[in-house]
Amino acid sequence: MIHLVPLLIYAVALLLWIRLLLKGADVQDPAVPAGITGLGVVVHAIALGSFWTRFGELPLVGPGAALSSLAFVGGLAMVATLPLKDVGRVAIALLPVVMVMQGVALILGIRPSDTALDFQGAGFVLHVSFAFLGYQGLALAFAAGLLYLIQHHELKEKRLGRFFHFIPPLATLDRLGRVGVWGGFGALTVALILGWAWTVEHRGSLEIYDPKVLWAVTSWFVFLGILAARGGGGRNDYRGAVASVVGFGVVIGTYLILRVTVGGAGLFL
Amino acid sequence: MSLAVIGVSHHTAPVEIRERMAFAPSEASQALMTLRQEAGVQEAVLLSTCNRTEVYLFPAERIEVVQAWEAMLEVKAGRIERRIQDYLFEQRGDGVVRHLFQVSSGLDSLVTGEAEIQGQVREAYERAVGMPVDPPLAGPVLNRLFQMALSVGGQVRSETPIGEGAASAASVAVKLARKIFGSLKGKRVLIVGAGQTGELIVQALHREGAEGITVVNRTYERAAHLARQVHGQALEMDRLAQGLSGVDIVLSSTAAPHPVLTREIFRRAFPNGLRRPLLVIDIAIPRDVDPVLGDESGVFLYNVDDLRKIVDEQVRLREGAIPEADRIIRAQHEEFRTWYASLEVVPVIRTMRDRADEFRTSELERLFRGMDHLSDRDRARLEEFSHRLMNKLLHDPTVRLRKGIRGGGGSRLVEAARFLYGMEDHEHPDPGSGKARTKDDRDHDPAWGGSKEKRGA
Numbered sequence: 001m002i003h004l005v006p007l008l009i010y011a012v013a014l015l016l017w018i019r020l021l022l023k024g025a026d027v028q029d030p031a032v033p034a035g036i037t038g039l040g041v042v043v044h045a046i047a048l049g050s051f052w053t054r055f056g057e058l059p060l061v062g063p064g065a066a067l068s069s070l071a072f073v074g075g076l077a078m079v080a081t082l083p084l085k086d087v088g089r090v091a092i093a094l095l096p097v098v099m100v101m102q103g104v105a106l107i108l109g110i111r112p113s114d115t116a117l118d119f120q121g122a123g124f125v126l127h128v129s130f131a132f133l134g135y136q137g138l139a140l141a142f143a144a145g146l147l148y149l150i151q152h153h154e155l156k157e158k159r160l161g162r163f164f165h166f167i168p169p170l171a172t173l174d175r176l177g178r179v180g181v182w183g184g185f186g187a188l189t190v191a192l193i194l195g196w197a198w199t200v201e202h203r204g205s206l207e208i209y210d211p212k213v214l215w216a217v218t219s220w221f222v223f224l225g226i227l228a229a230r231g232g233g234g235r236n237d238y239r240g241a242v243a244s245v246v247g248f249g250v251v252i253g254t255y256l257i258l259r260v261t262v263g264g265a266g267l268f269l
Numbered sequence: 270m271s272l273a274v275i276g277v278s279h280h281t282a283p284v285e286i287r288e289r290m291a292f293a294p295s296e297a298s299q300a301l302m303t304l305r306q307e308a309g310v311q312e313a314v315l316l317s318t319c320n321r322t323e324v325y326l327f328p329a330e331r332i333e334v335v336q337a338w339e340a341m342l343e344v345k346a347g348r349i350e351r352r353i354q355d356y357l358f359e360q361r362g363d364g365v366v367r368h369l370f371q372v373s374s375g376l377d378s379l380v381t382g383e384a385e386i387q388g389q390v391r392e393a394y395e396r397a398v399g400m401p402v403d404p405p406l407a408g409p410v411l412n413r414l415f416q417m418a419l420s421v422g423g424q425v426r427s428e429t430p431i432g433e434g435a436a437s438a439a440s441v442a443v444k445l446a447r448k449i450f451g452s453l454k455g456k457r458v459l460i461v462g463a464g465q466t467g468e469l470i471v472q473a474l475h476r477e478g479a480e481g482i483t484v485v486n487r488t489y490e491r492a493a494h495l496a497r498q499v500h501g502q503a504l505e506m507d508r509l510a511q512g513l514s515g516v517d518i519v520l521s522s523t524a525a526p527h528p529v530l531t532r533e534i535f536r537r538a539f540p541n542g543l544r545r546p547l548l549v550i551d552i553a554i555p556r557d558v559d560p561v562l563g564d565e566s567g568v569f570l571y572n573v574d575d576l577r578k579i580v581d582e583q584v585r586l587r588e589g590a591i592p593e594a595d596r597i598i599r600a601q602h603e604e605f606r607t608w609y610a611s612l613e614v615v616p617v618i619r620t621m622r623d624r625a626d627e628f629r630t631s632e633l634e635r636l637f638r639g640m641d642h643l644s645d646r647d648r649a650r651l652e653e654f655s656h657r658l659m660n661k662l663l664h665d666p667t668v669r670l671r672k673g674i675r676g677g678g679g680s681r682l683v684e685a686a687r688f689l690y691g692m693e694d695h696e697h698p699d700p701g702s703g704k705a706r707t708k709d710d711r712d713h714d715p716a717w718g719g720s721k722e723k724r725g726a
Contacts, residue, residue, distance in 0.1 A: 023430060086451075155449065158575045160441075160582065165433065169451040170546060234542045235567045 002047045003068060003110045007102045009040035010075075010095055017092040021166040030089060034082045037091050041075035044102075048072055055112040060128040064108035071101035073132040077140045077180075086168040087176055093143035123198045130191035131216065137184020138219070138248055141226065144177035145244030152238065174237040177244050178230065185223040192216055211258040218254045222247040270609055271330060272365040272410070275338055275357060276316075276323025279379045282356035284319075290345045292317035297396060300324075300341055305402050308337035312408040314415060316372070316393040318386065320379050325369065327410045329361055366605050369414060370598045373422035375431060382431035382587040387422045390415065413608060421601045428597065429590040433583070438576045439473040441583075442550050446474060446518055449546050449569060454478035459516040461485050461509065461530065461557060462523030463495045470520055470550065475499050483512045487523065513538035519549045521557035530558040535565065543567035552576065611674045613683045618667055621690050625663055629655045 016033035048069060051059045059065035075098055082088035147167045154164040167173070195216065199206045207213065229243035230236050277290050292300060297315045304310040304324070312327040313334075324338050343353045360368050368377070373390045375382040394415035397407040407415065426432045443453075450456055456479045460471055463486050471482060482501030485508070486492035492503035504512045506529070513519065513534065523529055530549070543566065551558040551572045563570035571579075633655055637648060666686070673682045686692075 151448065155445070155569050158571060158579070160444075160579050164448065169448050171449065171451040234544060235546075237545065238566065 002050055003102070003106055006040050006044035006047055006075075007099060007106065009036060009043055010099045010102065013037040013040055013091070014095045014099065017089070017095065020089075021092060021162055023162075033091070034088050037075075037088075037095065038079050038082060041072070041079050044068075044072045044075055051110065051112075057112055058125060058128075059110065060125065061113035062111065064105045064110040065112070066128070067101050067105035067108065068110050069128075070132050070135060071098045071105065073129075073136040074098040074101065074139050077136045081140075081176070086172055089166060089168055090140070090143045090147060090173070090176060092166070093146050094139060097139050097143065121198075123194055123201070127191050127194035127198055130187045130194060134184045134186075134188025134191055134223075135219065135251070137180045137182075137187055138223065138244070138251060139180075141177045141180030141184065141244040142248035144173045144180060145241035145248075148173040148177065148237070148241035149245065152241070170237070174240065177240055181223065181226050181230065181240070181244065185220075185227060188216065188220050188223060192220060209262075211262040214262070215251075215255055215258055219251045222250050270362040270366070270606075271328035272363075272414070273326045273329030273335070273359065273361045274323050274365045274368055275326070275335060275359045276321060277342070277356050278321040278323065278358060278377070280377075281358045286346065286349065286356050287320065287322065289347060289349075290317075290322045290342050291319065292322060292345070294392070294396065297393070298400065300338075301397060301400055301406055302402070303341065304334060304337055305400075305406060308334040310334045310337075310406075311404075312411040313406050314393050314397040314411050316390060318389045321372070321377075323358075325365065325411055325414070327408070327414075363602075363606065366414060366602050367598065369418045370421045370601060373418040374425040374594055374598060375422070376425075376591060376594055376598070380437065381584060381591070382426075382433070384426070384432050387419065387426070390422065391419055394419070410609070410612075414605065417601055417605055421598060424601075425594045425597050429593045431587050431590040431594050433586060433590075437580065438552065438573075439470045441571075441576050441579050442470045442520070443473050443477055445550075445569065445571065446479075446548055447477070449548055450517060452478060455480055456517040457481035457483070457515060458501075458518045458520065459483045459485065459512050460495065460501075461519065461521040462487075462525075462553065463491045467520055467522035467552060468495065468498075470552070471495075471499055474518065474520075479518065481516075483516065485509050485512050487525075510534045510537040517545070517547065519547065519558075520552070521550070522552045523557050524553070525557060526555060528557055528559040530562065532559055532561055535559075535562055550576070607674060610683055611671075614670055614674050614686075617683055617686050617690075617692070618670065620692055621667070621686065622663060624690060624692075625659050629659050 013033055013036040016036055017030075020030055020033060048059050051065065059069045074094060078088075078091045078094050078098070081090055148170060150163050151167040151170055151173065154161065154167075155170070168176075195213075196206055226240065226243040226247045230240035232239075277287055279287065282290070292315060297317055301313055301315055304313050309331065310326060312325075314325045316323050316325070322342070326334055326338075329335075339353060339357070342357070346353055346356075369390075371377040373387055375384065375386050378386055394407060394411075397411065397415075398405065400406045405412075446453055446456070453474060454477075456474075458471060458474055458479045458481070460467055460482065463484060475482065482496070482499045483504055484492040484496040484499075484501055485504045485506055486495070487506050489503060489505050492505075495501075496503040509529065513530070519530070521530060530551075546567050546569060549558055549562065549568055549570045551570065554573060556572055558570060558572070560570070560572075562568050633652060636651070637643065643651070670682060670686055
């Protein structure tokens with residue numbers, strides 16, 4: 001039940017952001033939706049903390065618990081943007097991602113992993129934490145990219161409507177996307193190295209067809225693709241936004257395909 | 270309500286008249302001083318902007334004050350074709366409160382919802398507060414009125430979209446640039462042609478931090494002249510491609526009969542395509558910029574029709590917020606009215622008591638005249654009894670009157686009290702000055718059914 005509370009608060013925060021959007025407001029103070037978003041993340045942290053104290057393990061293993069932690073990292077990314085002028089409005093695109101993760105986590109059940117007692121130690125915790133940071137970096141780049149494309153469209157079509165007023169400037173979104181991609185890429189790279197080291201140490205060798213490994217490596221290449229799109233000549237800001245949105249879709253799609261098609265993915269997120 | 274506002278505004282006078290009657294800050298201070306020292310005004314605030322010059326007066330009955338103000342405007346106007354009164358408007362009583370609340374909210378502005386007026390109202394109020402006179406020109410009534418007006422203006426802007434969007438070509442250009450580049454600090458601007466609207470837009474961009482302004486014009490001297498004004502550099506027209514490369518914003522306003530910024534020049538300026546967004550604002554008629562450039566990736570091209578459409582949309586958006594803004598104004602207006610009535614009730618209660626005391630004293634005297642046998646002690650007891658009786662009779666009406674005013678009964682209750690105690694045919698106590706008003710005065714007060722709008726009409 002406690003894990004439902006942050007989801008409900010996120011839902012309220014999202015409604016408040018949408019209300020601000022519908023007002024067509026760019027000068028109105030987003031303090032209330034930002035505050036509620038922050039409150040959701042705090043409550044989410046309390047919920048995950050209670051999981052830890054109750055079951056004696058970090059909520060990093062098992063689909064429900066891991067997804068909830070992943071959603072929490074996404075919440076942290078949002079909170080980091082909230083104090084920055086205009087940037088916090090990216091929450092309107094990031095909150096649904098976080099909510100879907102938390103919602104699916106609740107459906108799957110946020111419970112301890114009885115069978116995975118060897119998932120212990122600082123190396124494993126760091127590996128998972130960095131992986132989550134990597135994925136949330138991508139989610140942040142996706143949110144910034146999506147808003148960039150909408151704002152770009154509004155400007156090209158000369159429609160100075162609600163989206164135009166609400167969404168931050170293109171340059172701000174471009175910078176945020178760049179931070180998300182570079183931060184996410186760095187974190188995922190560290191996570192892959194730590195994961196490889198942990199697996200070799202505990203399992204003797206790395207199983208390349210393990211769905212987690214497949215997903216992580218695919219995601220890493222997606223990051224590379226986005227970075228390539230952001231480099232080079234021409235409009236790299238626009239290309240970067242498109243690549244971030246497409247890349248996020250590819251990562252989510254890959255995850256779903258792997259969960260459905262590859263056996264033994266029970267512990268995989 | 271003994272308030273008045275008298276002046277000129279964009280509703281009553283064309284710009285050539287308004288600009289003559291505008292008061293610089295030092296002139297406004299001097300005018301206020303004259304109104305106090307020569308005409309004896311009790312409270313006054315002078316608001317002067319490019320769209321209005323008006324003075325708020327309390328109390329509003331002294332004809333000398335009104336005449337002095339009109340004389341000042343006459344002097345400012347100089348020689349004009351029509352009588353000065355033809356351009357003046359006048360509001361009295363309750364209407365003044367509503368007028369000022371609308372002014373501070375931007376509802377009475379030429380461009381609905383414009384933000385500058387709030388600051389101008391604040392300046393006018395602070396000027397009156399800061400005048401070295403005693404008692405202060407922003408006395409209890411105007412002080413309260415202007416503080417509430419500023420609060421109403423803030424509330425309307427924060428709770429409604431009345432101030433949202435951009436409502437002029439220059440503000441649209443700034444808005445567009447900010448939505449593309451975020452901060453305009455350090456952004457480079459190219460101006461093609463040196464028209465007046467273009468100049469306004471460039472100045473607006475410059476204020477936002479845009480730098481590195483390059484002016485290209487058919488006549489180099491004219492380009493150099495404008496460049497000097499905005500601390501930029503001038504180029505000849507044949508070096509347009511050179512000026513174009515490396516800029517973030519292009520503003521074109523030549524009188525050329527054909528496009529000056531063509532795809533060919535664009536290709537020469539950006540041989541490898543654009544690496545970053547480029548905002549192009551074409552305010553020339555016929556258009557200066559080949560429309561196909563709008564299809565280029567990264568080019569955000571806006572022509573004069575686009576800007577006009579955006580301005581119209583923003584104005585519509587703002588006007589849509591008027592009913593909500595009006596609701597806020599009405600609520601605050603009612604609050605002021607209640608406050609004012611609570612001021613009015615004090616002299617009414619005082620008069621009620623004075624009158625009752627008069628009756629008490631005269632009745633006692635009459636009684637004592639036929640009762641010489643009474644001892645001093647008995648007289649004192651009767652006197653005490655009459656006091657107690659009077660107080661008891663007045664206690665409930667007094668308490669209920671005060672309570673009713675606080676509950677929003679306002680002037681109606683005060684009027685009822687005046688009627689019940691027979692004060693309406695005599696004199697009308699003035700809450701601010703303690704002076705009495707005559708019935709004739711009330712005929713000019715909308716709160717009493719009298720009203721004036723445009724003068725000399």
